[in-house]
Amino acid sequence: MRYAKIINGNLEYAPKNKGAVSNFDQDISAMLADGYLPVIPAVRPDDGKEYGLSYEQAGGQIREVWTLLPPPEPVTLPLAQQVDVLETQTGLTRAVRELVLTENSGSSQYVKDQARKLENMAAPLRNAAEEE
Known part of the structure; x- marks a missing residue:
C-alpha cells in the first residue's frame, strides 16, 4: 500500500528516503507520524465516458x-472555417x-449532392464579400 498527503488537490507520495532515513516509504509508523496516509485506489470506470480523478481524506x-x-461543449467553427474544412x-x-x-x-449523385451542400454554405460568404 502506498502512503501520501493531499497537497493542492494532488497526491504527494511518501519519499523513498527522507533526510537521513533510508526506506522511509517502508516505515508505516514514521509515515503516519509525518502525516502520510494510506491511499485506497479506485478502479476507473471503463464505460467510454470521461472521468476526473480526485481524492477524499477521511x-x-x-x-x-x-x-x-x-x-465538452460542441465547438462550432465560423462558417468560413467550416467551408475550408469541408473543401x-x-x-x-x-x-x-x-x-x-x-x-x-x-459526377455521381453523391458527389453532386456534396458539392451542392458545400456550394450552398459558401455562397453567402461570397455574396457578403462582393457587397463589401
Missing part, C-alpha cells in the same frame, strides 16, 4: 474518487464544385 485514509465529467476533406474546392455541378458532368 477516517485516516485517502480514497481515490472518479467523477463523471460533463461532456479540404472532400477536395471540392470552388473550381471543382463548378465542374461537378455543370450539366452532364458525369
Whole structure:
C-alpha cells in the first residue's frame, strides 16, 4: 500500500528516503507520524465516458474518487472555417464544385449532392464579400 498527503488537490507520495532515513516509504509508523496516509485506489470506470480523478481524506485514509465529467461543449467553427474544412476533406474546392455541378458532368449523385451542400454554405460568404 502506498502512503501520501493531499497537497493542492494532488497526491504527494511518501519519499523513498527522507533526510537521513533510508526506506522511509517502508516505515508505516514514521509515515503516519509525518502525516502520510494510506491511499485506497479506485478502479476507473471503463464505460467510454470521461472521468476526473480526485481524492477524499477521511477516517485516516485517502480514497481515490472518479467523477463523471460533463461532456465538452460542441465547438462550432465560423462558417468560413467550416467551408475550408469541408473543401479540404472532400477536395471540392470552388473550381471543382463548378465542374461537378455543370450539366452532364458525369459526377455521381453523391458527389453532386456534396458539392451542392458545400456550394450552398459558401455562397453567402461570397455574396457578403462582393457587397463589401
